[in-house]
Amino acid sequence: MKKIFITGASSFLSGSLVDILKNRYDITLLEHKKALYSKDGDEIKIVQGSLENVEEWGKAIFETDIIIHLAGVTHPKNIGLYKKINTDGTSALVSVSEKYRVKQFIFISTSAVGKNCGAYGKSKMEAEVILKRSKVPYTILRVGPSYSDNFEGKEGLASLVKLARKSPILPYLTDNNIKFSPIHKDDVVNSIIATVDNKETIFKTYTLNGPEILSTKEVLSRVLNKNKTRKILIPIPTFLAKIIFFFFSKIIKILAPDQMQRMLSKKEPLSQNVLIDLKISPRKFLK
Numbered sequence: 001m002k003k004i005f006i007t008g009a010s011s012f013l014s015g016s017l018v019d020i021l022k023n024r025y026d027i028t029l030l031e032h033k034k035a036l037y038s039k040d041g042d043e044i045k046i047v048q049g050s051l052e053n054v055e056e057w058g059k060a061i062f063e064t065d066i067i068i069h070l071a072g073v074t075h076p077k078n079i080g081l082y083k084k085i086n087t088d089g090t091s092a093l094v095s096v097s098e099k100y101r102v103k104q105f106i107f108i109s110t111s112a113v114g115k116n117c118g119a120y121g122k123s124k125m126e127a128e129v130i131l132k133r134s135k136v137p138y139t140i141l142r143v144g145p146s147y148s149d150n151f152e153g154k155e156g157l158a159s160l161v162k163l164a165r166k167s168p169i170l171p172y173l174t175d176n177n178i179k180f181s182p183i184h185k186d187d188v189v190n191s192i193i194a195t196v197d198n199k200e201t202i203f204k205t206y207t208l209n210g211p212e213i214l215s216t217k218e219v220l221s222r223v224l225n226k227n228k229t230r231k232i233l234i235p236i237p238t239f240l241a242k243i244i245f246f247f248f249s250k251i252i253k254i255l256a257p258d259q260m261q262r263m264l265s266k267k268e269p270l271s272q273n274v275l276i277d278l279k280i281s282p283r284k285f286l287k
Contacts, residue, residue, distance in 0.1 A: 008070030051089030118258030
């Protein structure tokens with residue numbers, strides 16, 4: 001049975017992913033701060049350690065066939081953590097993968113990738129470059145904003161839905177350049193599964209987004225329709241949103257410093273090779 005090492009095993013995607021893979025592969029999970037997925041009777045190995053400290057988990061990669069790298073920080077208040085975890089942590093994992101001749105490195109990146117997408121997008125792009133320059137056979141999945149049926153979690157769309165449920169008034173950005181392509185969690189998990197041990201996906205990059213490009217207002221409207229709820233939608237121009245964001249990120253410090261820049265950046269659309277290589281056709285948002 002082939003061996004898979006999964007980082008970020010307490011993440012949004014990991015539970016469903018492990019449920020599917022555990023019957024086909026020998027699974028090892030990297031545990032950091034949060035309690036990991038576990039079910040009675042599962043023969044899953046647990047390794048404790050932080051991504052940047054190789055000595056804590058490095059030997060666990062020995063004889064590993066496939067790495068699925070989910071770990072990363074997305075909205076830290078300390079912007080330096082992006083480089084420390086997303087870039088340097090990935091670099092350490094890639095180096096160990098080279099040492100032990102891992103056969104496939106599946107990297108979960110982001111569709112908001114590049115210097116114009118803030119520190120987060122820059123850190124993910126730097127990690128991609130490190131992986132591509134290595135000798136490790138790689139598959140890169142650039143994942144867009146993901147959601148589940150119940151919108152669990154604390155970030156992104158989950159936060160937006162919680163606001164839509166509680167507040168009688170909902171602001172939306174009027175800038176038509178700000179678009180979202182939400183993708184269902186199950187479509188992301190199925191896409192990852194489709195790349196595992198798949199020679200057709202080696203040395204390729206895939207952008208996993210929903211098939212639609214929606215404005216902020218369109219996203220909110222679908223959430224409200226889904227919940228059969230009526231709210232007052234208030235348009236907010238970008239310049240005012242930036243002022244509000246500055247207050248909450250710089251003064252109160254409850255938002256990540258680069259979150260607004262990431263939102264304003266242009267995202268990559270769903271790539272055609274997802275449909276061709278992975279045979280995945282993502283569903284429309286709440287339809």
